[in-house]
Amino acid sequence: AQTVTQSQPEMSVQEAETVTLSCTYDTSESDYYLFWYKQPPSRQMILVIRQEAYKQQNATENRFSVNFQKAAKSFSLKISDSQLGDAAMYFCAYRSPNTGNQFYFGTGTSLTVIP
């Protein structure tokens, strides 16, 4: 089974600053999909950004961007101009094209935004 590792249990960032959350994964597949989800205290998991492994270009969604390094099996999330509403648990997730909607999640990084 694929494994996803988030080595930073907690991170903090000053409001308006930039923070990067790390994620590595282990797989023998060449084609797969990677996601970052955000879980605020409301408990609902919200999709932040996604990346297809066959695309070399890094995905970007407004203030959120990723640094996808396929050879290194690394998928970090950069949040620019951090806002108070960005405070949440962030989960990195891996999805194989062969197992439907079975996602493999990392253990999460708790992000605190300091005013």
Next chain:
Amino acid sequence: KAGVTQTPRYLIKTRGQQVTLSCSPISGHRSVSWYQQTPGQGLQFLFEYFSETQRNKGNFPGRFSGRQFSNSRSEMNVSTLELGDSALYLCASSFGTGPNSPLHFGNGTRLTVT
């Protein structure tokens, strides 16, 4: 468009009892997946249903079961509850299982087993 709706939001049960959780997917979504979230194990995949058929199952005992109805609504059942079943159970729906079908999650059901 309404999001994924899970009921109830909170549930307290006694060891040995059984419980049924409900999930209504986003309109038009035919795939429903269930995940268990605990502080120790994180998010773990339980199973996925698509068009009333179980497509995939995670590594959980047979006490965990589910089903999907013709309107795509899904229920998850846990029998003979154990203390370790206390968790947040998340339901997620998607239009399909292709590469451009991300999961859309509900708010979860918090199950406490005493």
